[in-house]
Amino acid sequence: xxxxxxxxxxxxxxxxxxxxxxxxxxxxxxxxxxxxxxxxxxxxxxxxxxxxxxxxxxxxxxxxxxxxxxxxxxxxxxxxxxxxxxxxxxxxxxxxxxxxxxxxxxxxxxxxxxxxxxxxxxxxxxxxxxxxxxxxxxxxxxxxxxxxxxxxxxxxxxxxxxxxxxxxxxxxxxxxxxxxxxxxxxxxxxxxxxxxxxxxxxxxxxxxxxxxxxxxxxxxxxxxxxxxxxxxxxxxxxxxxxxxxxxxxxxxxxxxxxxxxxxxxxxxxxxxxxxxxxxxxxxxxxxxxxxxxxxxx
Numbered sequence: 001x002x003x004x005x006x007x008x009x010x011x012x013x014x015x016x017x018x019x020x021x022x023x024x025x026x027x028x029x030x031x032x033x034x035x036x037x038x039x040x041x042x043x044x045x046x047x048x049x050x051x052x053x054x055x056x057x058x059x060x061x062x063x064x065x066x067x068x069x070x071x072x073x074x075x076x077x078x079x080x081x082x083x084x085x086x087x088x089x090x091x092x093x094x095x096x097x098x099x100x101x102x103x104x105x106x107x108x109x110x111x112x113x114x115x116x117x118x119x120x121x122x123x124x125x126x127x128x129x130x131x132x133x134x135x136x137x138x139x140x141x142x143x144x145x146x147x148x149x150x151x152x153x154x155x156x157x158x159x160x161x162x163x164x165x166x167x168x169x170x171x172x173x174x175x176x177x178x179x180x181x182x183x184x185x186x187x188x189x190x191x192x193x194x195x196x197x198x199x200x201x202x203x204x205x206x207x208x209x210x211x212x213x214x215x216x217x218x219x220x221x222x223x224x225x226x227x228x229x230x231x232x233x234x235x236x237x238x239x240x241x242x243x244x245x246x247x248x249x250x251x252x253x254x255x256x257x258x259x260x261x262x263x264x265x266x267x268x269x270x271x272x273x274x275x276x277x278x279x280x281x282x283x284x285x286x287x288x289x290x291x292x293x294x295x296x297x
Contacts, residue, residue, distance in 0.1 A: 058085030061094065063158045063170040064142075073181040074206070077123075078144045079158030079170060090163040092138050093127035097159055097245070100151035102180075102207055102277040110155050110174070114167050114244060118210065122245025123147075148249070150180035150206040182206055187271040187283030189214075192290075195257035199271035199283065204250035211274035212248050212256075213239040215282070218264040228268050229285060236272060248273075264290060 064078035077096050098121045099109035109119040125143045129135045143158065154177075158170035185205030190198035197214050217227035217234045227234050237258055240248055260267075267290070271283040 058088065059083060059160055059168050061158045061160050061168055061170045063096075063156065063173050064144075065173070066175055067144075069146075074150070075147050075175075076144050077147055077156055078142065080142050081138065081140050081160070084138055084140055088138075088162075089130060091127070091129050092160065092162055093124050094138060094143060094158070094160045095122065095124040095126070096145060096156055097122055098147065098154065098156040100149065100154040100208070100276075102150075102152050102275075104152055106276065108153060108155060111172060112155055112157060113169065114159065114161065116242065116244045118242040120245065121149075121208070121247040148204065148206070149208045150177070150182060152177060152180065180206070185209065185273055185275075185281045187273060187281060189270045189284050189286035190255070191286060192260070192267070192288040193257075196259040197269050197286070198255060198257050200255050201248075201250045201271075202283075205275070205281070207275045207277055207279075209240075209248040209273045209275055211238045211240055211272075213237045213272060214258055214269045215272045216267065216269035218262070218267040220263060220265060222265050224265075226266055226268065228287075230268055230270060231282070232272060232274075232280060264288075 060081070060083035062080050062082055064080055066075045067078060068075055077098070079096065081094065097112040097114065099112045099117075099119045101108040107119055109117055112120045114122065123145050125145050126138070127135065128137050138160075147154075147156075154175050155172055156175075157172045160168040162168070183206045184203075185201065185207075186203035188200050188202050190200060192198070197216070199214055201212075213236060215230040215232055215234055215236045217230040219226045239256055239258055267288040268285055270285045273281040275281065
């Protein structure tokens with residue numbers, strides 16, 4: 001099955017920390033940007049800090065800056081767990097909430113929280129389960145994760161989730177990138193089998209996807225019109241159902257099967273994906289020839 005990911009384990013070492021305002025100096029420590037947004041024309045960067053943090057006396061988490069690595073020009077999100085409750089022994093997880101856009105006129109959540117919102121992605125950096133001997137307890141220090149997508153505008157924050165579902169939020173940071181490097185998604189159609197129409201993601205692109213499924217064209221009889229290269233103008237089935245923090249991503253061995261609930265004489269289908277910028281990606285076309293069953297009266 002295609003994994004609609006809630007957790008990422010991608011990590012990347014930083015090439016250097018930027019100052020966020022001028023995006024030029026290298027440092028081992030994140031530099032907290034000033035509360036006002038700033039623009040540097042030479043670096044195409046703008047950063048803003050939004051005062052929306054929610055903390056408790058037992059835990060404190062802070063959203064840090066971005067570091068610019070060499071992995072397809074993707075950035076790494078940074079933060080820090082500054083304070084923990086030494087008496088807390090229950091399940092706990094921590095990571096980042098992200099909302100981004102490629103179109104500056106497109107929708108974005110400027111205050112990302114742990115709610116079911118298709119605009120918000122959740123990246124879990126670590127988790128502790130007291131019933132699992134291999135899991136490691138939360139500790140103070142830096143947290144970071146590679147942001148697998150590019151953007152023109154991004155809002156992100158660090159967070160901690162306690163066992164009862166209550167969430168401790170860090171501050172929100174805003175970053176602008178005028179020249180993101182875009183890499184394409186690659187999709188594949190596989191032959192029909194007893195499970196239905198089968199599709200898979202071969203390679204993850206760098207623009208987030210908002211829909212993923214199949215487009216199809218079929219005949220019920222040999223005389224009906226049919227399109228051998230179906231598009232979203234024909235019939236589409238969007239198989240992606242957003243859930244809390246979920247997003248579409250590539251995982252090794254992924255396969256999505258979409259049941260066939262209709263009779264057909266000929267069938268053409270292929271995977272499609274609608275990206276955040278509104279563009280459509282198609283995979284190869286698969287074909288099936290299956291005469292409808294005859295029902296005797």
